[in-house]
Amino acid sequence: MDQVSTVCRRRHLSRRTEEAYRFWIRHYILFHQKQHPRAVGTAGITPFVNYLATARQVAASTQSQALNAVLFLYRDVLEVEVGHLAGLRRVQRRSRLPVVLAHEEVRDVLAGMHGTSRLIAELLYGAGLRITECMTLRVKDLDFRAGTINVRAGKGGKDRGSVLPERLAHPLQQHLVRVAALHKRDLAHGRGFAPLPDALHRKYLNATRSLAWQFVFPSRVTRACPQTSRILRWHASESSVQTAFKLALGDVGIHKHASVHTLRHSFATHLLAEGTDIRTIQLLLGHRNLKTTMIYTHVHQAIRRTVSPLDRL
Known part of the structure; x- marks a missing residue:
């Protein structure tokens, strides 16, 4: 292994x-x-x-x-040539529509969450981020002046930009003040190291202890790096947000099979319903193929207000 x-x-x-x-x-x-x-x-x-x-x-x-x-x-x-695999039985891929929450449902679920978990959930919905992309954001990736978020090494190893909601600018700035205070305490105790991607810790020796490279949502605990023995502060666990979201769903009485990833689906579907160009949504979501983004046109058509013939009787 x-x-x-x-x-x-x-x-x-x-x-x-x-x-x-x-x-x-x-x-x-x-x-x-x-x-x-x-x-x-x-x-x-x-x-x-x-x-x-x-x-x-x-x-x-x-x-x-x-x-x-x-x-x-x-x-x-093992560097072994595989060749043709005869007799392979592939499972048929089913076409499924993503689960989407209505505007009112998103509002109620977010209102039922608190603290950092709510801030993360708001960012997932407000910027259309995947949970991993959100948890691995660094302080330097938030551009408050431009109102943008830089997603580094997203799915497929691709970088992209997304919108930073104005509504979250002040809460995020307040949150970063607490992150900076935590980092200052770490430095005072001879720590303050953040894990860097690839070999950047050798190229930029001081970057690992700079505030810019700290995670926006740092973990409460520190761990020793197996390679360098440095005490690192990684990002917070995704499970804490997922658990808080599930509890909020139950508290507000929403029984859809939803997860935090549903907030990303809702972001795309609501933008489309408001008239945002499908190509723009593709760029914000970081989809390689437009066909992947087109699924949200079917979701929009499925959830739009259509009068049932029963209601016309």
Whole structure:
């Protein structure tokens, strides 16, 4: 598994991709009674993937992720040519509409949240961010004068910009005052280090202790870096926001199968309903393909006010 992590980092894959690949490679090895993948050979790929489709009944995206993980293991880690996989049973991908909250539902859920969790949820809805993108924001990524947010290394390793809601400018500035005070206390105790991407800690020696590189939503605890033994302050956990959002949904009586990612869907759908150009929404969301963004046109058509024939009786 250490070799898998090494190749993932050499390829600059995201932390989540690395975790997913390690998870499925571990399951692949267990499926073949802990035999080494090189001993199993590429002939073991098809039975494993078909097992996921039939016995485990996983979704199409889950099966694709598992297949990509095993292909990565053979092609990139073990450097074994895979070739054609005969007899592969792929799960049919279903077309699903994303869950969207109405304006009033978003307002009620946000009103039911408090503190930093509410500020994060407001930022997810106000800027259309993914939860990971929001939690990994650095202080330098917020441009209050321009009213923009710079998302670094988002999904697919892409940078993009999004709008910084005027309504959040003052609350965020107040929040950053508390972040700066926390960082000052860390510095006073000989700490104040933030983890930097790639090898920037060697290129910019002082950046790791600067306020600009601290996370906007820092963790309450610090942890030692395995490589440098420095005491680092990472970003806060995503689960705290997810839990607070779920509790707020129940408190206000909304029974939709929603998560914090629903706020991003709602951001796009509400912008479209207000007449924002679909291309602009694509840029704000960071979608590579316009077809991905077009799903929100179907959501808008599905939730627009249509008079039922029953109401005309």
